[in-house]
Amino acid sequence: MKYKKKIIFRADGNSKTGLGHLYRIFALIEMLKENYEYVLITRADSELIIIPKSYSVEVIPSKISITEEPDWLLEKYETTNSIVIADGYAYDSNYQKSIKKVGYKLIYIDDLTATEMFADVVINHSLVVKPEHFKAKPETEFALGSHYAMLRPKFIEIAKKSKQPSNVKEVFVSFGGADFYDLTSKAVRALTNLNYVKKIHVLIGAANKHKNIYKIEEENSNVVIHKNLPEAEVLDVMEKCQLAIVPSSTISYEVCSVKMLVICGYFIDNQELIYNGLREKKVIFPAGDFTHYDVIRFERVINEAIELDMTEQNEMLRNQKTLFDGNQKERFLDIINRIN
Incomplete structure (x- = not known):
């Protein structure tokens, strides 16, 4: 059964940033695609060749800056019907606040515990990270450790x-x-x-x-x-x-x-x-x-x-x-x- 909400997966990957953010998003897509409609949003400088051809993909126009992204998403996807899952270092406190301000629910995949968190849920699959390592809102949920490892199904x-x-x-x-x-x-x-x-x-x-x-x-x-x-x-x-x-x-x-x-x-x-x-x-x-x-x-x-x-x-x-x-x-x- 497919739920009504759509998941907006947001990640980039290229020779400068590496491909890890995209591959983790691929793992989540494989876990969730049977239950949710989804779209993968990425930039044109990502290594598009590695994205499976069966995936629903939309490429952000190069003229849209990172600060303009939330409004660009809002024009295309209703906030009441969409959840954003973002994986990447560009999605810092300001980006998270902007995504929340326009009305989306947000899940952020973290590696560094460095930025202040405004997401509804923060995922970090390190084995040593605890909630007290983060600066976040009291209502923020945490999904930490290998129980939340973003592994592909096989x-x-x-x-x-x-x-x-x-x-x-x-x-x-x-x-x-x-x-x-x-x-x-x-x-x-x-x-x-x-x-x-x-x-x-x-x-x-x-x-x-x-x-x-x-x-x-x-x-x-x-x-x-x-x-x-x-x-x-x-x-x-x-x-x-x-x-x-x-x-x-x-x-x-x-x-x-x-x-x-x-x-x-x-x-x-x-x-x-x-x-x-x-x-x-x-x-x-x-x-x-x-x-x-x-x-x-x-x-x-x-x-x-x-x-x-x-x-x-x-x-x-x-x-x-x-x-x-x-x-x-x-x-x-x-x-x-x-x-x-």
Whole structure:
């Protein structure tokens, strides 16, 4: 059954901002599209190629500024019949106040706990954030922690399953849609120096402009580049692997849901809260700040992680299973229904 209210999903993603905000919105669309009409609103400089063709999409004209957006939305979508879900750093206190002022209900997806919140509901899926970390109105609701992880449906399902550790033969590497520091090439180059690694699967986003990784693929028959894969194919690739090297963004939650040895760090501010939570819960091998990494340091950390005994790895996989219970869709539906 479809409810009458429409959800306006608002996010952008490109080589400057990364693609994480869009991918989280995609996850929410998949959870909610059976129950609600929706539209994805994005700007023309977003990587439109990654948006599934089946989605209802509207592109904001370039002449419309961020401050003009609320009035532009108001001309197109009635406030009584619409809820806005926004994911991105441009939607600060002023934007939130403007959206509320024109009459919309607002859900804001946060990473930084930095801006004053005026949204009806704030979502932050870090494992360490609490309501007291925010400056917000007394009536603001919070949806915090891995129970509100914005995972795509197939990852929610596989998260319910258990898995045993095994020797590392295939490795999954991904540093997000943009990979500002070309960390992908450095990590993959390190892996090609390790004889026990038989295959290296590299997932690259549409916003990745670096060319080094293609040269590495040409030189090494065990390196396979995957680009802009749909959800099911991403999962298939991950399931082949016993080790992942990823940043502490949503993709770290995805590899934890699949369950494997995970080398995880951060390279931008918005990843630190998730990183701290994953480290505290002992579900990753903590790598710290990736911006200081070169090939040699990647090689050293990979070897350190591999040397963990099976007991330690098994505990890590058991801890990963506790993060996600598979009920995220029901929780998000409950939030939407409640503020209707």
